[in-house]
Amino acid sequence: MxxxxxxxxxxxxxxxxxxxxxxxxxxxxxxxxxxxxxxxxxxxxxxxxxxxxxxxxxxxxxxxxxxxxxxxxxxxxxxxxxxxxxxxxxxxxxxxxxxxxxxxxxxxxxxxxxxxxxxxxxxxxFGVVPTDAVAVHLARRLPTARRLELSFATVGRVSRGTLDTLTGGMADAGVQRRDGRLVPARAAAEHRWIGDGATRTRVVTNPWRADVVSAARSTGVADVATFFAAPAPIRLALRAAPAAPWLVTSPAARRVRAALLARLPDGPTPAQLDAGRTLVHGLVRDDAGTAAEAVLTGPDAYRxxxxxxxxxxxxxxxxxxxxxxxxxxxxxxxxxxxxxxxxxxxxxx
Structure with a gap:
C-alpha cells in the first residue's frame, strides 16, 4: 500500500x-x-x-x-x-x-x-496557500492585471522556529518582482494600509515572502509586491538591521539570540491557537487603472x-x-x- x-x-x-x-x-x-x-x-x-x-x-x-x-x-x-x-x-x-x-x-x-x-x-x-488563493482569485477577476500586492496580518503567538527565521534574516536583502524580474528590496522599505472593510492595518514590505515567486507562477502578473504586519519595534529593527548587520550576524549576536529563543516555548498552546486569527489582503491593478480587491480571513496561522x-x-x-x-x-x-x-x-x- x-x-x-x-x-x-x-x-x-x-x-x-x-x-x-x-x-x-x-x-x-x-x-x-x-x-x-x-x-x-x-x-x-x-x-x-x-x-x-x-x-x-x-x-x-x-x-x-x-x-x-x-x-x-x-x-x-x-x-x-x-x-x-x-x-x-x-x-x-x-x-x-x-x-x-x-x-x-x-x-x-x-x-x-x-x-x-x-x-x-x-x-x-499558511505560506503560501491563502495568499496564492487570493492572487489566483483576483487574477481571474481581472485578467489584464499588471500589478499585484499581497499582504498578511496575524494575531497570535509565534513559534520559536518562526521567530528564529525572522530575527536571523533581518539583515538579509530580499526581492520583489518588477516587470517580470526579481529585483533587490529591503524589509519595511514601503508601507501600506490594508483593511477588511471595517478595520485598517499597517503593513510593510516583506522582501522574503515566497509569493513573489509563487504568484508569478500561478497568475503570470508582472509586478508582485509583498507586505506583512509587524509591531513597531520589529519595523524599526528591520529598517536598522541593514545598516548594522553585525547586530544580527555576528557570532555574539547569534549566541544571544539562541539563548533567548531557548527560553521561549516551542509554540502556541491549544488555547492560544484557538484565539489566533489571520487576514490576507490582495489588490490588483491593470494599466488602465482598473482594480480588484479581496480579503481572506481565517484561524491561527499554525492551525x-x-x-x-x-x-x-x-x-x-x-x-x-x-x-x-x-x-x-x-x-x-x-x-x-x-x-x-x-x-x-x-x-x-
Missing part, C-alpha cells in the same frame, strides 16, 4: 500536521532522524527513520510513498536532499516553506521535475497550516499531482484556501 510520509513530524508544526492527519484517518508514516522522539508523539502511526545525509536511506523511506511532506525546517537545509530523493524515486514532494529563496530553487528545477514526472509544491501551509497541509497531502496521494513546480491554487484553484474551517474569502471591490 502506498504511504503518506511526513518528514519532520516532531517539530511544532509537524506535530500539528501529524495529529490532524491521524485524526482524519490518513494513517501517515512519521519520519525523521530520531525514532524515540517520533514514538514519543504517541500517535497511532508507523515510524521510520532516515537521515538527510543518507541518500539510500531516504530512497528506502520513499520506496512505497504516494507523497512526501517535508515539515522539517530550516528548509534551506532540508529541501534539497528530500527533493533529490523524490526525483530519484518518482515521489510527489510537498513542504511547509514560505521563503522566496526556497521557492525559486524549486522553480529552477521545473524542467528536471517535469522530465522525471514529479510534482514539487512548496508552501502548503491553518496544519489543515491545508493535510488536505494537500490527501489530494496529492489521490493523484492530483501534475509534474513540475506547482503552486496550491494553480493546481486546486482558490477554493483550496477555503478547506480550512473558519475561512472566508470575499471581494471588497
Amino acid at each position: 502506498s504511504s503518506l510520509i511526513i518528514y519532520g513530524a516532531t517539530g511544532y508544526v509537524g506535530r500539528l500536521v501529524a495529529r490532524l492527519a491521524v485524526d482524519r484517518g490518513l494513517r501517515p508514516v512519521l519520519a525523521g532522524r530520531d525514532a524515540n522522539r517520533l514514538a514519543a508523539l504517541g500517535l497511532d502511526a508507523p515510524v521510520r527513520t532516515a537521515a538527510l545525509d543518507q541518500p539510500r536511506a531516504l530512497d528506502r523511506l520513499l520506496a512505497d510513498a504516494a507523497v512526501l511532506l517535508n515539515a522539517a525546517g530550516p528548509f534551506a537545509r532540508t529541501q534539497q536532499p528530500l527533493l533529490d530523493a523524490c526525483v530519484r524515486t518518482g515521489t510527489p514532494y510537498l513542504d511547509l516553506s514560505g521563503e522566496a529563496a526556497e521557492f525559486l530553487t524549486v522553480w529552477r528545477r521545473d524542467a528536471e521535475l517535469t522530465a522525471a514526472g514529479v510534482m514539487a509544491m512548496p508552501g502548503v501551509g 491553518y497550516s496544519a489543515h491545508t497541509a493535510v488536505e494537500l497531502l490527501a489530494r496529492t496521494a489521490a493523484g492530483d499531482a501534475p509534474p513540475g513546480y506547482r503552486t496550491p491554487a494553480e493546481v486546486h484553484g482558490p477554493q483550496i484556501a477555503l478547506t480550512t474551517p473558519g475561512t472566508t474569502l470575499r471581494d471588497l471591490r
